């Protein structure tokens with residue numbers, strides 16, 4: 001009987017081949033605002049690069065409140081008596097220290113200590129978690145769960161997500177009637193009633209600004225959107241596309257999987273694999289906690305000084321973005337590559353994230369240069385510009401962590 | 409009497425590639441082909457008016473783009489077109505499709521298993537890694553590990569370095585991959601029967617092994633290491649059928665001054681004083697050549713065309729033991745309309761891809777059990793395509809050519825020869841399977857060509873009907889192909905070379921054996937190979 005039901009559902013799902021890029025649960029609203037019609041493929045969804053003007057969308061993040069649809073992000077529900085122990089075993093950080101109602105930015109590795117992905121871990125209750133990431137990991141999670149009393153379920157389509165980021169984001173949520181949202185400190189989460197159900201709001205985000213992320217069951221997504229837009233009208237809430245968000249995340253010094261590093265399950269060339277210490281995630285590693293995936297390899301690499309790369313922030317002279325430029329030592333020896341770069345309106349500097357071959361960027365930080373090929377009217381202007389290693393984030397905004405959060 | 413600079417026995421695609429390169433190096437080359445047409449297993453013939461078949465091979469991926477370019481095949485009419493994935497039909501009325509779009513592919517797999525849907529990336533990464541390891545070896549002569557010649561040492565070092573560049577774990581994985589079964593390999597990634605069957609088919613095509621036999625994982629790689637215009641692993645249709653490839657090769661050869669004689673079967677190679685001097689045709693005519701290159705498989709060449717006494721006995725013994733068991737047949741069908749498959753939505757791209765009906769590894773293995781018992785499979789495994797959904801040149805508008813590659817079909821039926829009645833029974837097993845999924849299928853059939861290993865051997869000359877001119881198992885690859893000590897296209901007889909799929913890197917419409925053999929011959933003649941592009945970089 002059950003298998004027959006399964007077959008029916010399976011047959012019903014056949015028609016997906018007619019829609020190669022799905023809409024998210026928010027799509028009707030986003031489509032209505034998409035003046036540029038500038039789409040890209042985010043994990044099989046039709047997602048906007050921009051909606052009306054990527055420059056102005058960026059300033060909406062930094063001056064008002066910006067709404068960004070994060071539904072295509074991969075989400076797993078991890079639940080059970082052993083959920084904490086399981087997650088402590090597979091992720092880098094100490095999950096026993098993650099209280100219920102808190103969020104961890106974390107990462108996880110294969111047995112060789114190479115990073116499979118980074119992501120956010122939400123502790124919704126003592127026994128219930130949500131893991132969000134760029135890539136997909138179900139086989140790995142299920143295989144790792146053997147011997148743990150835990151259920152792992154992929155819920156990407158079932159749960160829609162919105163990021164509301166910017167100085168007025170708190171005021172918008174408060175005005176929308178989410179009572180108690182002022183109590184959320186950075187990395188806190190709580191449930192709030194919405195449209196006959198509940199949603200989860202966390203004070204998290206990808207912009208380095210004051211901001212929140214909201215998770216809602218797909219069928220209540222549109223009413224949530226409308227609630228926020230109505231409440232935010234007087235506080236300048238605007239929907240935005242990825243390009244604006246990408247600028248904000250770079251100013252915040254945050255990395256993107258498969259843009260700033262290659263995830264282990266996708267790296268065809270084995271020299272592209274990276275340990276956490278090689279992509280700036282070493283801070284997550286907790287050698288004191290019990291065994292976790294990749295621990296032995298990671299600690300051995302540290303002890304034997306086998307770490308070959310380092311990910312750094314760079315400040316580059318001038319104002320020409322150095323996207324994908326080669327990094328040189330003494331203008332001649334190739335030592336790395338810029339993975340993301342921009343002129344930062346907030347820092348008023350030319351910033352970049354780069355991966356360098358140690359010791360460059362690690363103990364040797366002098367005399368670094370980037371070679372920028374700037375195409376101008378069908379001619380490359382070749383520029384050799386000095387680069388300085390800089391601590392990330394490139395900008396620190398007090399409003400991000402202020403308690404209680406301000407209205408703007 | 410005229411003596412040609414080189415005589416190539418056989419106008420299969422490798423013989424033609426070889427002849428083209430030799431002719432372009434300034435040699436005066438003659439190709440002698442026993443059939444009235446060229447192409448060998450890459451041929452397209454019109455057996456019923458208006459319909460062109462791909463009589464043997466039917467899809468293209470392995471054919472090296474370097475060769476297409478060097479021999480100007482586009483100028484002589486060659487076009488290869490990519491097609492959409494395809495599907496495995498399941499017995500419960502559903503199907504599992506392979507879509508080109510990465511996310512559609514994942515969603516399709518998720519209909520059966522969310523877990524397997526997300527396992528595909530790692531699977532694909534691992535197969536791609538193996539592929540990248542083997543690809544650069546295709547267009548190089550394999551080293552002779554027993555030789556101390558600087559070149560062999562250099563090639564050995566190259567191979568050794570490729571291995572040394574692997575971590576010890578990767579090396580272990582590679583060796584394991586080359587020797588394990590496709591079924592075991594897939595078990596490491598997937599849990600769903602139909603999904604495993606979907607990938608396993610590439611591990612058994614053309615081989616007399618079942619999905620549970622060791623060595624079949626490598627066969628999968630052999631079907632994955634080709635490309636269509638840089639898209640590695642993709643397959644396409646040669647416009648005008650696979651014969652378009654050999655037609656273009658023949659035209660290119662003639663345009664550079666080469667001569668082809670069809671309907672000219674070689675009875676044996678002329679040998680004087682341990683040296684090949686030419687060939688004797690079936691009618692007794694002697695044709696002289698300074699050197700002879702055989703495109704026929706290694707068994708045909710050395711057991712039929714050369715007298716035993718001319719060959720060292722260890723070599724002979726190894727040739728006799730060379731594994732070349734036939735396992736496949738082919739049914740080519742002219743259809744007066746496009747068949748319908750009720751399981752498939754009418755607008756499904758699957759119609760333009762390859763279709764299969766074997767939805768579990770176990771069914772594949774059972775089909776193989778029949779082969780072992782000397783029977784054709786009662787429930788055969790089909791690789792079925794309808795190229796006319798993309799190629800307007802092979803059938804009149806609205807009508808279609810359907811190609812069914814069939815496994816398993818043994819070289820002999822329970823120890824005796826195939827009979828016509830056997831052949832009809834074999835065809836019926838195929839038609840019955842298709843009709844089960846496509847009502848009214850029989851009524852659409854206009855004409856049919858049925859080929860068991862008997863027909864394939866008789867026409868193409870492939871011993872036992874083995875499509876690769878010899879099994880692609882690890883013991884018959886690289887410097888052991890076809891036999892140890894003779895992996896460099898030379899033979900024990902001075903002046904006699906090999907250039908068919910029996911030689912490295914093996915079967916399929918790839919052209920690499922023919923090309924590599926030409927490079928060795930030109931080296932022996934101290935002639936330039938500057939007209940031969942090196943293998944494209946794998947970066």
Ligand SMILES: Cc1cc2nc3c(=O)[nH]c(=O)nc-3n(C[C@H](O)[C@H](O)[C@H](O)COP(=O)(O)OP(=O)(O)OC[C@H]3O[C@@H](n4cnc5c(N)ncnc54)[C@H](O)[C@@H]3O)c2cc1C
Nearest residue numbers: 418420421422442448449465466467674869875909916917
């Ligand atoms: C049914 C079938 C389906 C296949 N499907 C595919 C596919 O879809 N894709 C793919 O890439 N590969 C496929 N293959 C494999 C591929 O076609 C062969 O491996 C390849 O074509 C062999 O080429 P060759 O030039 O090495 O030898 P052959 O094509 O075997 O050429 C040998 C030639 O020598 C001639 N010859 C033999 N003896 C003599 C003699 N005494 N005198 C004169 N001439 C002689 C023969 O007539 C023939 O023309 C298939 C093969 C078969 C049989």
